[in-house]
Amino acid sequence: MFIVKTKDLEKEWNGKTIFKGVTMDVREGEKLALFGRNGAGKTTLLALLRGDEEPTGGTIQRFVPAESWGSLDQHPRVDGEQAAIDYVREADPRVAAAGAEQRAAERALRDAATPEAQAAAAERYGEALDAYATAGGYAWDAEVERALRQVGLQPETWERPFRSLSGGQQTRAGLARLVVRRPKALLLDEPTNHLDEETLRWLQAWIREYPGAVLVVSHDRTFLDAVVDRIVELTPDGAKSYKGNYAAFRERKELERKTQAALYRKQEQERESIEASIRMYQQWYLKASRDAAKAELGIMKPYYAARANKHTARYHAKEKELERLEQNRVEKPREADRLKVAFKEGAFEAKTLVQAENVAYRYENGGAAVFAGGSLAVHRGDKLAVVGPNGAGKTTLLRLLTGELMPTAGTIRRHPELRIGYFSQQLEHLRDEETLLDSLLRVPDMTESFARTILGCFLFRREDVFRRIGDLSMGERCRAAFLQLYFSGANLLLLDEPTNYLDIDTRERMEEALAAYPGALIAVSHDRYFLRAVASRVVSLSGGGGGWRVHEKTFAEYETDDPAPPPSPEARDRDAAIRLAELERTALMAKAELTDEDRARLFALTREIDALRGGRQ
Structure with a gap:
């Protein structure tokens, strides 16, 4: 069964054609990814599929109504100071409306000043409680809280305004909303952004087990390898489908390139x-x-x-x-655009660049300890990956190494000739008022001709060089920041999430450049493909105020160093029982009206699932 089909879809924006001739389909139960460069129109195509925008040309045929779809957007629209838990509750509008009325009635009862007002408010509150129970609100609340825990969102964040949450916390709340809603099809736009390793693995497992169709836009190649069974490549002239995951897609693309070259x-x-x-x-x-x-x-x-x-x-x-x-002409295969980076390290000959001994750091005014007792030596040519859960202090460690922060205890010694190039998530060193060309002409002995050549290698062509840095997209700003490292003369690069907002082609060019970089680098990244390509040592932070461990192995070796043991037969039986109970509970919650017997069974199933999950800890 098809979920949606498109034929010759076309979309223009401000007179510019984003894509045309897009013919594709999504089938029930399949997991597929939209693949393309930044600006190819992947997010726009998602908006067209769910009906948020209208196409300029072509047709969209939906076999499942749009209200049965679930979406995870990069920038969700949330009202005012809405709490995170209320955002998740809204996955069922009927229950959310009953809950809002219950809370309003409770406030009215609390604020009633006269006996008459108290009586009226009490009657309203009783009716609201009955309506909430009839709508399945109490079981729904239990489902919402369970989903929030499942995605790793801590209870202390539930009542905070959604807008005040970090990017990773907002993504988790969006995933929890999808978990409880159980839509027939999912549209996920960059679902892995800001997620730590534990939550990423949970998300991969959840999508693999999800019975409905999933259409995902992601630049996380490890994630695509783990969850998708088809990739649709989006180009300005159409879309082409490839069976298999990302690795299979790359093999097929390389075979196509070689075949075209032979025919040419x-x-x-x-x-x-x-x-x-x-x-x-x-x-x-x-x-x-x-x-x-x-x-x-x-x-x-x-x-x-x-x-x-x-x-x-x-x-x-x-x-x-x-x-x-x-x-019947066969065009010559176009060589992939490459960043053509050639870092210059200079004549720096020292073996050790930075030496950290027994370093501890605690937030000011007696705040919580980030870590304590960590030691690290960074040598010339080292390629280090810094890994750990969100909040473990990875960015803090980089800022300590730069000298931007001072350790609470311990020492950090830097070689006198050390020059650090720091790529931060905020990109604060960029000058928004400068053009791309002007930012390079500040470099000593730089000519306009050579600056244009370098910018072209970084995919900024022709008139693009006159664009203000402040007007660039985030992906373009990241490219501009990385380009400035090219000329920084640094012998130690500190990279904090350098691949964020970059498409896969640009990430691969960056990996090639850093693999050939003669200096040392320390990288913090959630992109596991990137870390496998560049890291020869690993620093792992556990969080909770402990220290860190240095692993003398590549990131690929670190990943497979301590694989999780296979589940015991008892654990497998328990997981099977949980799935059966959840299926029965889902069927009950799908009923338009519940009998007293249904409600009793729903309550019993909820307690049974909680007990089974408790035994799995």
Whole structure:
């Protein structure tokens, strides 16, 4: 069964065509990803599919009503100071409305000043309680709280305004809303943004087990490898589908490139052969024509004329063959745009760049300890990955190494000739008022010609070089910040989430550049593909005020160092029982009206599931 189908879909924005000719479908139960460069229109296509925007051309056929779809947006629209838990409760508008009335009635009862007002408020409150119970509100509240815990959102954040949450916390709240709603199809726009490793693994498992269709936009290649079984590549001229995950997609794309290159070479050889034949028949025709003109015997003129006509016919036949070759022309494969980075480290010869011993850090005014007793030596050529749960202090460690923060205890010694290039999540070192070109012309001995060449290598072409940095998208700002590292002359790069907002092609170019970088680097990133490509050592932070561990192994080796043990038979039986109970509970909650027996069974199932989950801890 299809969920949605599109045919020749086209979208324009401010007179510019974003994409055209997009024909694709989403089938029930499948997990697929939209793939494309920044600006290809992936988020726009999601908006078209769920009906938030209208296409310029083409058709969309929905087999499941839009209200049965669930979405996770990069920038959700949330009213005012709405609490995170209320945002999740709103996944069921009927229950949310009954809950809002209950809370309003409770406030009215609390504020009633006269006996008459108290009696009226009490009656309203009683009716609101009954309506909330009839709507299944108490079971719904239990589901909401369970979902919030499931996605790792701590209870102390539930009543905070959604807008005040961090990016990762907002993503978790959005996922909890989808968990309780259980829509028939999911549209997920960058669902892994800001999530730590534990939550990422939970999300991957949840999507794999989710029975409905999932259409995801993500630049997280490990996530795509783990969850999708089809990739739809979006380009300005249409969409093409590939079976398999991201790794299979890359293999297929490379095979296509090699096949096209082979066909192009064969075509060019045929062209050279045909053109050589045309030149040869032209020469023979001219010779035969000259021989006919010079013939002294009249009897020889027809002979030479016939030869000239024969060569003319062959010449025209080859011209037709060349025309047919042009009509079926195979274009030369375009080489992928590359950033072409060549970092310059200089003549720095010291072995140790930074030495941290027994470092502790605690927030000011007696705040909580971030970590204590950590030691680390950063040597020339080191490539370190810093990993740990959100809030463990990864960014704090980078800021300590730069000297921006001072340790509460311990020492950090830096080599006198150390030059640090710091790529922060806030990109605060960029000058918004400068153009891209001006930002490079500040570099000593830089010429405009060379600056344009460098910007072109970083995918800023032609008139793009005159754009103000303040007017760039986040992905473009990240590229600009990374480009400035190229000229910084740093011998130690500290990179805090450098791949955020970058498309996959640009991430891969960055990985190639950093792998060849001769200096040292320390990277904090949730992009596991990126860390596998660049990191030769790992620093793991556990959080909770402890220290950190240094692992003398690559990130790929670190990932497989301590695999989780397989579940016991008892654990498998318990998980199966949980799934069966949840299925029965879902069926009950889907009923339009519940009998007293249904409510009793729903309450019993909730307690049973809680008990089973408690036994799994």
